[in-house]
Amino acid sequence: MPCVLRISAPSIAAALPNVALLAYRVERGTAHFSASEAAADDLAGQVHDAVSFLTDNREAIAALLALPQASGELDFATEYTPGAFTSRALPAAIVRLAGALGLGLTVSGYPSGNDWA
Numbered sequence: 001m002p003c004v005l006r007i008s009a010p011s012i013a014a015a016l017p018n019v020a021l022l023a024y025r026v027e028r029g030t031a032h033f034s035a036s037e038a039a040a041d042d043l044a045g046q047v048h049d050a051v052s053f054l055t056d057n058r059e060a061i062a063a064l065l066a067l068p069q070a071s072g073e074l075d076f077a078t079e080y081t082p083g084a085f086t087s088r089a090l091p092a093a094i095v096r097l098a099g100a101l102g103l104g105l106t107v108s109g110y111p112s113g114n115d116w117a
Contacts, residue, residue, distance in 0.1 A: 002077045003036035003046040005053070005061070005103070009070035019060035031064070033057075040079045040110065047094050050074060054097050065102050073104040079112040 008030040009015070016023055016031060023031040035053040038045030054061065054074075065072055074094075080086040088107045098105050 002038055002040050002042075003034070003050050004075045004077070005033040005035045005050075005072065006075065007031050007033075007061070007064045007070060007072040009064065009067040011067055012064065012070075015064060015067055019063050021057050021060040021064070035074060040077050041112075043076060043078055043088060043107075046076050047091060050076070051094055051097060054094075054101065054103075058101065061101055061103075071104075072102065073106050074098055075106040075108055077108050077110060080109040082111050 010029055012029055012031045013026050016026065021033060023033055025032040033053075036046040036049030038049055061072070064070060076088075076090075078086075078088055086109060088109075090105060090107070095105065
């Protein structure tokens with residue numbers, strides 16, 4: 001899953017049936033949602049998909065983040081070439097949208113050529 005939304009809360013599992021958002025995994029108080037299927041070498045595609053995902057699911061995400069002790073992050077998985085400098089910038093649109101929902105943003109780097117996805 002190149003771009004994943006993770007929402008953690010002690011009561012997350014009990015709250016999921018009350019929202020129109022399907023988690024692909026729930027474990028240890030954290031629900032995982034696929035926000036993009038774009039490839040790890042396509043950060044722009046991941047961002048585009050994530051903007052649509054957050055916009056389309058804004059109410060459900062806000063409801064889950066309103067749970068006591070809830071927190072969330074949007075994690076973009078990217079590839080990098082070991083030994084090379086890598087810089088990733090996120091456009092203001094995703095920063096504004098995620099920030100308005102109270103989500104943190106993470107860009108995770110994985111060595112290219114590995115079968116990690």
